[in-house]
Amino acid sequence: MSEKYLIGVDGSEPSRVALAWGLARATERGASVELIHVADDSFLSESVAFLSEAQLASEQMLQVETAYARELGFAGTITGTAVVGHPIAEIETASKRADLVVLGAHQGGRFSGSFFGTRAVKVAATAHCPVAVIPQVEARPNAPVVVGVDGSEASKRAIAFAAEQASLREVPLVAVYAWMPPLTPGLEYLWSEELVESQRAAAEEAIAIGVAGIAHRYPDLEVRREIVQSSPVAALVQAAEHAELLVVGSRGRGGISRLLLGSVSHGVLQALPCPVVVTRG
Incomplete structure (x- = not known):
């Protein structure tokens, strides 16, 4: 049975660094990829209109990042999940169907404290499979x-x-x-x-x-x-x-x-x- 990598996406540069890393590893392993974007509802109005807009925005983000994954040359299977909810809970649930979760590392800036920032630590604590957190560092081919x-x-x-x-x-x-x-x-x-x-x-x-x-x-x-x-x-x-x-x-x-x-x-x-x-x- 083929492995599946769950990769968090949000359109930022750190997220795309992690996406490229995850796609490269998936290619090596012949793994399928599921991209996930979670629109954090912590500060959203509970009205149906606001939640509907958030869901639409999440789906649009997922479409853009899926297209970007193809631009990077990934030829394997890609599926996607766009949801509105609590990021930690959503990624924990999604990790049950994955062999590896891949997240970017945001440090400072407008994404500070977001799902793929400091919350990556909480994801690593709650996920049901290994979690990879990818910083923006130069590639080190042939390094141990x-x-x-x-x-x-x-x-x-x-x-x-x-x-x-x-x-x-x-x-x-x-x-x-x-x-x-x-x-x-x-x-x-x-x-x-x-x-x-x-x-x-x-x-x-x-x-x-x-x-x-x-x-x-x-x-x-x-x-x-x-x-x-x-x-x-x-x-x-x-x-x-x-x-x-x-x-x-x-x-x-x-x-x-x-x-x-x-x-x-x-x-x-x-x-x-x-x-x-x-x-x-």
Whole structure:
């Protein structure tokens, strides 16, 4: 069964950067594409006339962006959804029928705080499939794929996703494990040699378990292991400064907790050193 990519569109430049990224990946994977435009009804009048106008505007936006997708040369299947409603709820529902959600990253300007701006963090927290947030950065062909490792089930899913992407693009996979001794910064002189060694041993074990099986599944994939003494967000952002893609896992526990994105995922989405994919539990 063919994969489906759900790509958010709003006609802005950041949105079109994400659209081009998503279409390129869909072409590589032979995936179909569904474009979605959500007219936020948070500040709209509840009158039938206003809602009707909003729906019409949403449909017109979808038509324009569909035509633009064809102008970019995408020859695969494209469908579209134009709705008026709460953006987070609408994209969560739509994500149930997708294998990947692709969003642009708006920072500042008149789109600040819009569906595809800071709300992308909330989308990543609530979606039922991986979410890719694409910043406006220069393309880095042949650059590695970076993935965060911490020994959790969430990171194992992230590693599996990242390994597949790296193998497909024939680039190295960089698995990063970051650790910090549980002491107040500035009191490093209190660290014992035994404490540091135990932390390093735990890191090496976690990263070994995390990448176990990758060599068998992807025998030609180059896997680099990096154990960094730093905060996870800082380590991943630095490692991804020259990467093509950064993948992080987010624990999905259900209920109200699934509305909260982990601190690491949230941190890298705020920095966006390159396209970031957040995988879900």
